[in-house]
Amino acid sequence: MKQLQKYLNNIDGKGYKAYKSIQGSYKFSDFQLHVDYVQGDPFASPSRIRIIVPNNARPIKNEWKENKQRRVYVSDRIARKVSEAIQKESDKAKGSGKSGLIYIDSPGQEILERTAVLLGENECTICLSIGLPANGRRINGREAERLFLKLIPSILQRSIFSISDKELRESAQLADQHIEIRKQMRENGWIVFIADGSVLPRESGISNRPLKSAVPFRSPKENRVEIMIPHREKPLSGMALKQGINLIVGGGYHGKSTLLHAIERGVYPHINGDGREYVVTDPYAVKIRAEDGRQITSVNISTFINDLPHAQDTKNFSTENASGSTSQAANVVEAIEAGAATLLIDEDTSATNFMIRDARMNALVHQDKEPITPFIDKIKQLYNDLNVSTILVMGGSGDYFDVSDNVIMMDHYLPHNVTKEAKMIVEKYPLNRTFHVTDISKHENKRVFLPNSLSLRKGKKKRVQARGLSSIQMGETLIELSNVEQLVDSSQTNTLAEIIRYLEENSVLKKEWTLMELLDYLESVMEEMGLQELSQYPGKHPGDLARPRRFEIAACFNRMRTAKVK
Numbered sequence: 001m002k003q004l005q006k007y008l009n010n011i012d013g014k015g016y017k018a019y020k021s022i023q024g025s026y027k028f029s030d031f032q033l034h035v036d037y038v039q040g041d042p043f044a045s046p047s048r049i050r051i052i053v054p055n056n057a058r059p060i061k062n063e064w065k066e067n068k069q070r071r072v073y074v075s076d077r078i079a080r081k082v083s084e085a086i087q088k089e090s091d092k093a094k095g096s097g098k099s100g101l102i103y104i105d106s107p108g109q110e111i112l113e114r115t116a117v118l119l120g121e122n123e124c125t126i127c128l129s130i131g132l133p134a135n136g137r138r139i140n141g142r143e144a145e146r147l148f149l150k151l152i153p154s155i156l157q158r159s160i161f162s163i164s165d166k167e168l169r170e171s172a173q174l175a176d177q178h179i180e181i182r183k184q185m186r187e188n189g190w191i192v193f194i195a196d197g198s199v200l201p202r203e204s205g206i207s208n209r210p211l212k213s214a215v216p217f218r219s220p221k222e223n224r225v226e227i228m229i230p231h232r233e234k235p236l237s238g239m240a241l242k243q244g245i246n247l248i249v250g251g252g253y254h255g256k257s258t259l260l261h262a263i264e265r266g267v268y269p270h271i272n273g274d275g276r277e278y279v280v281t282d283p284y285a286v287k288i289r290a291e292d293g294r295q296i297t298s299v300n301i302s303t304f305i306n307d308l309p310h311a312q313d314t315k316n317f318s319t320e321n322a323s324g325s326t327s328q329a330a331n332v333v334e335a336i337e338a339g340a341a342t343l344l345i346d347e348d349t350s351a352t353n354f355m356i357r358d359a360r361m362n363a364l365v366h367q368d369k370e371p372i373t374p375f376i377d378k379i380k381q382l383y384n385d386l387n388v389s390t391i392l393v394m395g396g397s398g399d400y401f402d403v404s405d406n407v408i409m410m411d412h413y414l415p416h417n418v419t420k421e422a423k424m425i426v427e428k429y430p431l432n433r434t435f436h437v438t439d440i441s442k443h444e445n446k447r448v449f450l451p452n453s454l455s456l457r458k459g460k461k462k463r464v465q466a467r468g469l470s471s472i473q474m475g476e477t478l479i480e481l482s483n484v485e486q487l488v489d490s491s492q493t494n495t496l497a498e499i500i501r502y503l504e505e506n507s508v509l510k511k512e513w514t515l516m517e518l519l520d521y522l523e524s525v526m527e528e529m530g531l532q533e534l535s536q537y538p539g540k541h542p543g544d545l546a547r548p549r550r551f552e553i554a555a556c557f558n559r560m561r562t563a564k565v566k
């Protein structure tokens with residue numbers, strides 16, 4: 001600490017580059033500071049430091065680290081606490097560029113595995129980014145001293161050194177409860193569980209916080225279950241949706257999409273107080289939507305689309321500019337290729353001609369002239385042959401009554417089970433259209449990507465970098481992810497960019513992989529070695545990474561405009 005003070009004194013007033021000399025490690029009374037990376041100028045991306053707090057300075061009980069989930073939840077809680085402390089402590093940045101900035105990659109409403117706080121055997125590592133202070137391009141050593149010797153220690157005082165055991169225990173207990181809910185869901189074949197009292201709607205279209213005036217969720221009695229979970233005396237009651245075909249109907253503005261959104265997000269755990277902390281979805285559930293304009297690379301969409309004009313091959317379909325229906329078909333096939341077990345579909349974001357074609361249209365435009373076999377004709381086969389369930393929001397057409405196992409009607413934001421009524425209507429008004437049944441197991445999509453086609457082009461600008469939540473700059477092309485709705489945190493996008501770089505740097509792509517094998521491989525790297533394994537700075541501040549699911553990794557590969565398939 002004295003050493004750092006001396007360095008800062010020496011370089012005060014010098015050109016910004018002189019900051020490079022503070023790179024290194026410093027001992028403070030109750031933590032160790034590592035300055036891993038020093039920014040080149042006050043406007044460049046901030047410097048990266050790590051704070052290592054040994055267990056004897058702030059004991060983190062072994063029981064809070066006893067399994068992966070508990071570790072993830074407890075480190076998430078610490079990261080939130082640090083973030084709150086930064087907000088309280090940081091005053092207005094003084095000086096040029098990013099001078100005085102202090103930043104931790106703070107979590108949103110979801111609890112994701114991330115690198116912001118890492119719990120080791122004997123220590124807790126906190127990864128921060130800071131803007132080293134300057135006036136113009138001259139070092140402001142006094143402000144730097146205040147930042148390192150005053151602000152950061154008091155942020156740590158307010159967070160890691162004062163967070164109560166109770167808070168950490170609560171997080172560990174939430175992890176236990178989620179583990180148990182997931183276990184019971186698997187045992188019972190439930191793909192969704194939504195506890196009574198949950199708050200599904202969000203404050204606004206741009207806020208992920210709960211809507212305060214919301215009507216709390218109440219399960220319909222036909223779908224109501226009660227489960228016992230740890231750290232809670234009374235059973236938890238709520239709605240369970242079983243595997244199979246679940247249809248959500250109801251009038252416009254009665255809360256259908258809100259329910260589906262909550263289900264989509266339920267693949268990730270949420271913090272206490274979010275309103276969705278007991279909304280749990282099959283982690284293999286994937287949102288499917290139309291996404292016109294996307295790249296498609298050699299996908300077998302022939303289950304849904306055949307005989308396109310100009311004899312385009314749909315068994316091996318590629319385009320740089322997909323239509324609504326072809327993009328939605330590709331999204332279904334690719335999700336299944338990556339291992340999806342549940343598909344989540346909302347009419348609001350679907351291509352109508354992909355979802356339905358009624359009897360009258362069938363009569364006018366004969367099957368031979370229509371390339372699309374609508375999803376309604378395949379939904380049962382997907383379940384019967386491939387064991388892929390669907391949860392579908394459809395307020396505009398009753399055709400799906402025929403094929404649904406369970407029909408939920410949203411009425412004034414509350415769900416009712418109307419399966420019986422729907423089936424009676426099916427008898428009363430039969431469809432008069434034949435379902436187009438083919439053997440879909442023959443249409444399997446098992447692509448082998450050409451070695452190196454997923455990596456950066458040689459020679460050109462070799463850089464891969466996330467640009468916010470929804471795009472990645474890869475060399476000279478952009479990977480567009482804004483319609484990948486279950487990508488929820490920009491640090492997940494950072495990880496996707498790191499994955500691309502990692503595969504290249506470790507020559508992983510020299511050999512041939514099916515997509516499935518590649519996803520399995522990447523998941524095993526993250527599971528066994530931790531996210532920081534993917535970082536380009538081994539042993540240092542790993543960058544702000546959060547773990548994406550295999551489906552979002554697949555979505556990234558699938559949208560690369562450079563990819564080629566054997």
Ligand code: ADP
Pocket residue numbers: 200201202211213214215216217250251252253254255256257258259410413
């Ligand atoms: P739908 O898809 O049926 O047309 P939405 O799900 O889009 O309806 O919901 C319409 C509006 O109602 C949204 O503004 C949403 O925030 C609000 N809303 C949804 N569920 C609730 C609820 N439980 N309590 C209060 N408002 C809700």
Ligand code: MG
Pocket residue numbers: 256257258348
């Ligand atoms: Mg809607």
